[in-house]
Amino acid sequence: MTEREPFRMQIKVRLYELDPLGHLNHAVYHSYAEVARIEAFDQASGGSTALREAHVAPVLLASQINYRREIVLGETVEVTARAKFGTGKSFQMEQNIVKADGVLAADLALTLGLMHLERRKLVEDPRGWFERAGYDISLLTGE
Template identity: 35%
Template sequence: MDAFKRDFPIHTPITVAWGEMDALQHVNNVVYFRYFETARIDFFNQIGLMEALQATGIGPILAQTQCRFKRPVLFPDTLQVGTLIKDLQDDRFTMEYHIFSEAQQCVTTIGSAEVVVFDFNNQRKATLPAAIRARLENYSTS
């Protein structure tokens, strides 16, 4: 787990809930997208992106997301969702997620999301503000 936390300086703890299990006795596939959403918003809060959205009206929207299941997650467990930035462009970036299971002591799931910068005041795509870009670059592997 130490290596995981070193590789993912921003990670979000999530406790698996009993109600997230499906008939096959593992976490249902749709739940992982909620885990990613929780980690994405936590990441944005930690780097100040949500504050910038309120101040400027420019912020993130989700363009697409995907998930690769490596191992099933079972109840009970606590997960750490690590987030990194990949492919940082002028108007978009890709977030990569790795879900580490404390019970299994390994990464069980890998996901990604393409995030587009959007001007909510004018309802159109926007350029990533320089201050936010600089914060994202601190967590970028590209």
């Protein structure tokens, strides 16, 4: 089995996202990653509303970012997202923010879970929940 590309999308830097130094504000890197995560989940769902109907949704539990290169006004970056499922209630996601010239601007390591929104508790086996809801797991994992 060969590894597929991770989910990816492009985002163009806007003036209001800059800090006083003239480069992308640190918090916006996180916002770009969140936009890509949400889009990855949305595309993987294929329009399924099964998780929403079960009152279950992805939740971010931890985030670690490494800033590697500055991003400036007008640049278009590519943001990737790749999930890794194991056992238990949480799963991992790796995300990269890459400049148009291929230089890695930031990498993120995330821990996520699926939360039952009424019980306010994480559910077991998030991969199984995604699969039963009809999500395209290969789009999330690159498998």
